[in-house]
Amino acid sequence: xxxxxxxxxxxxxxxxxxxxxxxxxxxxxxxxxxxxxxxxxxxxxxxxxxxxxxxxxxxxxxxxxxxxxxxxxxxxxxxxxxxxxxxxxxxxxxxxxxxxxxxxxxxxxxxxxxxxxxxxxxxxxxxxxxxxxxxxxxxxxxxxxxxxxxxxxxxxxxxxxxxxxxxxxxxxxxxxxxxxxxxxxxxxxxxxxxxxxxxxxxxxxxxxxxxxxxxxxxxxxxxxxxxxxxxxxxxxxxxxxxxxxxxxxxxxxxxxxxxxxxxxxxxxxxxxxxxxxxxxxxxxxxxxxxxxxxxxxxxxxxxxxxxxxxxxxxxxxxxxxxxxxxxxxxxxxxxxxxxxxxxxxxxxxxxxxxxxxxxxxxxxxxxxxxxxxxxxxxxxxxxxxxxxxxxxxxxxxxxxxxxxxxxxxxxxxxxxxxxxxxxxxxxxxxxxxxxxxxxxxxxxxxxxxxxxxxxxxxxxxxxxxxxxxxxxxxxxxxxxxxxxxxxxxxxxxxxxxxxxxxxxxxxxxxxxxxxxxxxxxxxxxxxxxxxxxxxxxxxxxxxxxxxxxx
Numbered sequence: 001x002x003x004x005x006x007x008x009x010x011x012x013x014x015x016x017x018x019x020x021x022x023x024x025x026x027x028x029x030x031x032x033x034x035x036x037x038x039x040x041x042x043x044x045x046x047x048x049x050x051x052x053x054x055x056x057x058x059x060x061x062x063x064x065x066x067x068x069x070x071x072x073x074x075x076x077x078x079x080x081x082x083x084x085x086x087x088x089x090x091x092x093x094x095x096x097x098x099x100x101x102x103x104x105x106x107x108x109x110x111x112x113x114x115x116x117x118x119x120x121x122x123x124x125x126x127x128x129x130x131x132x133x134x135x136x137x138x139x140x141x142x143x144x145x146x147x148x149x150x151x152x153x154x155x156x157x158x159x160x161x162x163x164x165x166x167x168x169x170x171x172x173x174x175x176x177x178x179x180x181x182x183x184x185x186x187x188x189x190x191x192x193x194x195x196x197x198x199x200x201x202x203x204x205x206x207x208x209x210x211x212x213x214x215x216x217x218x219x220x221x222x223x224x225x226x227x228x229x230x231x232x233x234x235x236x237x238x239x240x241x242x243x244x245x246x247x248x249x250x251x252x253x254x255x256x257x258x259x260x261x262x263x264x265x266x267x268x269x270x271x272x273x274x275x276x277x278x279x280x281x282x283x284x285x286x287x288x289x290x291x292x293x294x295x296x297x298x299x300x301x302x303x304x305x306x307x308x309x310x311x312x313x314x315x316x317x318x319x320x321x322x323x324x325x326x327x328x329x330x331x332x333x334x335x336x337x338x339x340x341x342x343x344x345x346x347x348x349x350x351x352x353x354x355x356x357x358x359x360x361x362x363x364x365x366x367x368x369x370x371x372x373x374x375x376x377x378x379x380x381x382x383x384x385x386x387x388x389x390x391x392x393x394x395x396x397x398x399x400x401x402x403x404x405x406x407x408x409x410x411x412x413x414x415x416x417x418x419x420x421x422x423x424x425x426x427x428x429x430x431x432x433x434x435x436x437x438x439x440x441x442x443x444x445x446x447x448x449x450x451x452x453x454x455x456x457x458x459x460x461x462x463x464x465x466x467x468x469x470x471x472x473x474x475x476x477x478x479x480x481x482x483x484x485x486x487x488x489x490x491x492x493x494x495x496x497x498x499x500x501x502x503x504x505x506x507x508x509x510x511x512x513x514x515x516x517x518x519x520x521x522x523x524x525x526x527x528x529x530x531x532x533x534x535x536x537x538x539x540x541x542x543x544x545x546x547x548x549x550x
Contacts, residue, residue, distance in 0.1 A: 015314045019307065026303040030296060037292045041239070041284055046262055048236045049277055052243060053264045055233035056275065063094045064189070064268060068223070072193045076217040079104070080128050083221070084140060091132035096229040101148050102128040103220035105156070105192075109206040120163065120207055122156040122218075124149075151190050151222050155183060159192060159218070163203045171197060186272045190222045227266075227273045238290075241283045246276040260284060345373050397524060399435045399547070404428050404467055404474075407438065411445050412465075415453070419461070422453050426465040434474055435547040440520050447513045448478045448540050455538075456482035474546040479539040485532040493530070494518040517542075 067090060071078065078086070083102040090097050104125040127148065131139040162180040166172065172180075172194075183190035195203065199216070206214065227245050234243045248265065264275045348366040352358070358366075405428045412424045452463040466477040485493060485500065492498045496515040521528040521542055532538035 015310055015317070018310050018313075022303060022306045022310070026299065029299045033295045033299060034288070034292050037295065038288045041288050041291065042260075044236075045239050045260060045277075045279065045284065048239055049262055049264045049275065051235050052233065052240065052277070053266070053275055055235045056230065056243075057266060057270075058233075059094055060096065060230065060268065060270065063090075063097070067094070068189065068191050068221075071191060071219055071221055074193065074219060075196070076105075076193055076219050078102070078193075078219040080126070080140075083128060083219075084130060084138065087130040088138050090223075091130075091138060092136070095231070096225050096227065097223050098132065098226040098229070099224035100130045101144060101151075101222040101224075102130070103148075103152055103222070104128075105152075105218040105220050107159075107203060107206070107216040107218060108214060109209070120160050120203060122160060124152055125217075148222060151183065151188075152220065155181075155190055155192050155220055158183075160207075163200060163207060166200050166204070168197055168201045168204060184269055187225045187227065187269055188222060189225070189269050190220065192220045193218060225269050227270050230270065232275070238287050239284070240277045240279055242278045244276050244278075245273050248272055248274050250274070250276065342373075342377075345370055348373075397437045397440065400438055401433050401435055402438055402441070403433050404430045407441075408445075408465060408467065411442065411449065415449055419453050421458070421461055423462045424449075424465070425463070427467065429466075429468040430474065431469075432548065436544060437524065440524055441544075444476075444517050444520050444542060447517050448542075451513055452478060452480035452482060452538075456480055469546050470543075472546055473543050476542040476544070477539060478542075479537065481537040484534040484536055485530065485538055486534060490530060490532060494528070 070086070074082070080102065083100075087100040087102070090100060104127070106121075106123045106125050108121045108123070110119050110121045127142060127144045129141050129144055129148070131141075133139055158180050162172075162176070177194055181192045181194050195218070202216065206216075230245060232243050232245065234240055245266070246263075248271075252261075259278050259280055261279075262277045264277075265271065266273045266275065348369045352363070352366050408426050408428065412426060415422055415424060449463060453461055456462070460481045462481045464477075464479045466479070468475050468477075489500055493500065494514050494517075496512065498515070517540075518528055521544070524544055526542060526544035528543075529541050530538060531541070
């Protein structure tokens, strides 16, 4: 059976499903919240008309409930002059009142009681009408109109009937007052001042007996109203673009689907009219969008929060997977690195202890093999041990005076003996010696030079070492013409156990060399960086403090 090619399994289906789920939930939440906001605005469009009506009709209610009943305070002694003053205040305060008629009413007993069957003689002493001119001046006449006298007859009959059946032992109820002393017609209100209980008793006596010469006074006023002067108070302009007063029978002939309309009937003397509300659909859509924005922003924030959580989970899984991969590779490569010299040592040892006689040359050869393989094992163990000590700050920096050119030349000569095909050049631009730890610096040199040789094509194994000073630093540059490093891997190469996947890493590398260099440089209070291009080479730059005195 063929083995699976992939050693590490990447399974992020749960994260993908989570992101799809919250994305779908986000879209559904936006859709539902927008529809709910739209319905809420539509419901408000139908309900808030009552607020507009109340604000619009408030002056009329104040006029009807407060100003008109003030006539009763005069107790029938209102004359033309005081009526004119009262009318002027009404015109000034309530522009929708266009005309007021003042009736000076007298009440007496009928002269021929037997012929008329008893009752009251309710007569009209005088009549005055008042107008408000365009320049806010009040005009008055004594002419009146035919309908004014008809209104007077209606109110006089009501008063006569009320007195005939009134219960003088109590005050009349509000309903009785309204039915007797108020007459509300379209665009007209008539009002007769309400007599006190004692006055009602005296009027009753006039109905029952003939008291000639006894005359009482009452006041009656009729108010003509103009709905066109009623000011519309649109208290919800965000819902209603256009609010007008229309007759009750008004109904637009055109079926305009681009507008949303509603209406509200006006009360009392304006009952033949209504408030007509009209708003274009795009006008309400703008209000829906305005109200939806905070909700949509909140939903978006929740969505972003959940996406961040998903990303953090993904990153954690990815880091764990990479860590597992590094550990897996480290175990494999470390085992391979140990296994190869151990196997060679075992073979050499077996040959040495065999019964067959070995020549001096063979014994020296096997001894050399044992020595070299033991050095490899020792070097590997020392590197691991040193890296651990560096991470735990268990190593002390031993600063010694170093002659840069001699130091560099010594390592170059060693590598030329070890690798004859390795072309190494160096340039030193340092005026004198400097102080550092030669062992730690030597380890950096050895690892960077080993990498330059290892990760280069056999025909291009070249390295240029350039050393210079820059202000208070000394800079070591190691530029090779090797295979280069991809951009997405440059940030990882200094991590422990990280290995670039290429043909040069197939025969054993535990990924400790550059990590070891990084720790060494950091320990010496320096910095290491890299510039690289694929197939062109890499340049490792080590920057250390330039100290010229111990």
